[in-house]
Amino acid sequence: MTVREFVFDLKDGRKALARSPRDEDIPATLDYLYQTACETDYLLRCPEECGKYTPEGEKAFFDRINSSDNGAMIMCFVDGKLAGNCEITWSKGLKTRHRASVAIALRKDFWGLGIGTRLLAELEKIAREQEEILQLELDFIEGNARARALYEKTGFRITGVKPDAIRLKDKTMRNEYSMVKVLKR
Ligand SMILES: CC(C)(COP(=O)(O)OP(=O)(O)OC[C@H]1O[C@@H](n2cnc3c(N)ncnc32)[C@H](O)[C@@H]1OP(=O)(O)O)[C@@H](O)C(=O)NCCC(=O)NCCS
Numbered sequence: 001m002t003v004r005e006f007v008f009d010l011k012d013g014r015k016a017l018a019r020s021p022r023d024e025d026i027p028a029t030l031d032y033l034y035q036t037a038c039e040t041d042y043l044l045r046c047p048e049e050c051g052k053y054t055p056e057g058e059k060a061f062f063d064r065i066n067s068s069d070n071g072a073m074i075m076c077f078v079d080g081k082l083a084g085n086c087e088i089t090w091s092k093g094l095k096t097r098h099r100a101s102v103a104i105a106l107r108k109d110f111w112g113l114g115i116g117t118r119l120l121a122e123l124e125k126i127a128r129e130q131e132e133i134l135q136l137e138l139d140f141i142e143g144n145a146r147a148r149a150l151y152e153k154t155g156f157r158i159t160g161v162k163p164d165a166i167r168l169k170d171k172t173m174r175n176e177y178s179m180v181k182v183l184k185r
Contacts, residue, residue, distance in 0.1 A: 001072045003126070010078065010113040017077045018119065021062040021085070025075055026055050028082040032107060036084070039108045041168055042144040065089075072126055076106070076115055083110035088123040090133055098134040100127045116150045124154075128183055135182050141166050142175040156181045 005019040021029070034050040037043060065073045071089035075082060084106030091097050102123045106115055127133045138156065140147045156179040165176035 001069060001126075002066050003072055003074055003122070006122075008118050010115065012113055014078055014113075016083065016113075016115060016118070018074050018122065019077075020066055021073050021075050023059060023062065025062070025082065026058045029053075029058050029075075029085075030055070032082050032084065035107055036105050040105075041174075042141045042147065043105055044166075046169075072123075074119055074122060076110075076119060078110060078113075078115075083107055083115060084119075086119040086123055088126055088136075090127075090130070097132045100130075100133045100136050102136055102138050111146065116147075117154065120150065120154050124181075124183070134184055135180050137181075138179050139176050140179065142177065148177075151179050151181075154181070 002020040003018070005017065007015050007017050010016055030050075030053055033045065033053050034047055037045045037047045037050055062073070065071050065087070070092055071087065073085055073087045075085045077083060084104065086102065086104035088100050088102050090100035102120065104116055104119055104123075124136060127136055136156070138151065140151065158177050159180045160178040162176045162178070164173040166174040168174065
């Protein structure tokens with residue numbers, strides 16, 4: 001589904017624009033996917049894996065999520081630059097359609113400005129508008145203190161841990177934590 005465009009204030013006084021993805025965002029998205037993979041170990045993708053992302057693939061992804069009835073993506077721009085994006089998806093399965101997954105990643109230049117808080121609130125709003133959705137779910141990698149703080153501040157609670165789920169290039173192992181936010185019952 002698509003979201004209505006909105007503007008919000010950042011902590012540093014600038015404004016951010018949020019909207020659904022468009023074809024014109026494809027080059028910036030490919031750059032963002034690579035840059036964010038370089039900037040943090042807390043995403044699943046590595047820079048050298050980003051070759052699999054292509055303009056055609058991103059177009060197909062944008063078209064699919066914009067026209068789907070069980071997911072949405074929000075792109076966020078600051079000063080015309082793609083700061084990051086976030087996504088919500090949910091299953092249509094009879095036994096699992098009460099669960100929605102959320103994910104978010106921003107370029108490092110835009111961390112700590114309140115974008116994560118605002119975008120997560122928007123994803124929650126989308127979820128609350130779906131009668132079937134009862135809970136939001138996400139995962140984060142051990143050590144991602146900023147993400148964990150954001151999620152705990154917004155009402156997510158840790159519900160499980162997958163030991164050594166992530167193996168970094170230097171062979172360091174990291175746990176992966178699951179979190180849930182109950183919206184209604
Ligand atoms: C994680 C991420 C989405 C957070 O978004 P953000 O816009 O930076 O977050 P916000 O500015 O809204 O801050 C959220 C909270 O984090 C906390 N926080 C900020 N800096 C922090 C730090 N260095 N360490 C711990 N907590 C911190 C604050 O409590 C803040 O809440 P407050 O504004 O009420 O004080 C963003 O940093 C990011 O994209 N990181 C890289 C990719 C990633 O890790 N994605 C998540 C994968 S699970």
